[in-house]
Amino acid sequence: AYCKMLIEDQLQRSNLGKLVPNEVIKYYLRSDVVGLLTDDELFHSDHKSVFSEIRVGFRLENAGLVFIPCLISNQWLLIVANFIDCRFDVLNPDKVTSDETKKVISTIIHNFKGIFMQSYSRTCRFNIRIFPTTYVEVPKQKFRNDSGVFVLWFLQTYNGIGLPNFSHVDIEAIREVLLFQLVCFPYNEERLPIAKKFVDKYFESLLQVTRELKVIAAVNSRRFLVLKSYISRRKHLVLSIRMLYLFSFCDLLVQSSQLM
Numbered sequence: 001a002y003c004k005m006l007i008e009d010q011l012q013r014s015n016l017g018k019l020v021p022n023e024v025i026k027y028y029l030r031s032d033v034v035g036l037l038t039d040d041e042l043f044h045s046d047h048k049s050v051f052s053e054i055r056v057g058f059r060l061e062n063a064g065l066v067f068i069p070c071l072i073s074n075q076w077l078l079i080v081a082n083f084i085d086c087r088f089d090v091l092n093p094d095k096v097t098s099d100e101t102k103k104v105i106s107t108i109i110h111n112f113k114g115i116f117m118q119s120y121s122r123t124c125r126f127n128i129r130i131f132p133t134t135y136v137e138v139p140k141q142k143f144r145n146d147s148g149v150f151v152l153w154f155l156q157t158y159n160g161i162g163l164p165n166f167s168h169v170d171i172e173a174i175r176e177v178l179l180f181q182l183v184c185f186p187y188n189e190e191r192l193p194i195a196k197k198f199v200d201k202y203f204e205s206l207l208q209v210t211r212e213l214k215v216i217a218a219v220n221s222r223r224f225l226v227l228k229s230y231i232s233r234r235k236h237l238v239l240s241i242r243m244l245y246l247f248s249f250c251d252l253l254v255q256s257s258q259l260m
Helices: 002-015 031-037 099-119 144-157 168-184 193-201 203-219 227-233 235-259
Strands: 026-028 065-072 075-082 087-091 133-135
Touching: 002 026, 002 144, 002 168, 031 065, 031 099, 065 099, 065 144, 075 099, 075 144, 087 099, 099 133, 144 168
Parallel strands: 026 065, 087 133
Antiparallel strands: 065 075, 075 087
8 A cells, every 4th residue: 555655656746847956766666566576486478568668667677776565474675776877776674684584685686686687578678687785884773573664665765876764753744644654645545534634724835745755855854853843834634643543543443333
């Protein structure tokens, strides 16, 4: 769902002519495609449609970064096909990358290369066959169940060069921002009635929040991101979303009791 939100956000801003100047075009692979790439006996020619222009929405070779969020041994990490610098970047919030995990990473990258070459055999931009794999230095998690939050923030802030200097201390604030974005994304297809009222009321403000976060990610890729300061500037929205969650949960309980 989060990857779909980021794709839709980029599409909407592109259609409105509101992309940040020199913004890198990104694409985010869905979980079913990532699952496909983990198959070490995959026939690449049978699956070239997953990278097709019809499926992706544009020619994938024209992207700058392609994000591949992976769940390996109950831990999330991120692989990025970096078409800008012609390499594969691995961002692992865990302190140690085991041999088993490295093997799965190698399989995913091998299959990505194979399917891409089947889909774009005539591309002149780069030779993906010779892309090396680089392990990027990233902030490390303190608790294993935080890996998903770290990877979601990597998805939003990694620009192919570096990341904001955050740590596990900032995780609570990051969770609030991520949940706020996901539940209140203005272009969500479905919402609980109470969420719809909230989004309708704050639609323009929510669009502004999305733009501000994109600018922060683009401009401050090498600087510490003071998330709590950002949240305090949007205090009325954050307090409202906390109440929204409470009322939404109560609403779900009522609906469930009515069905029993």
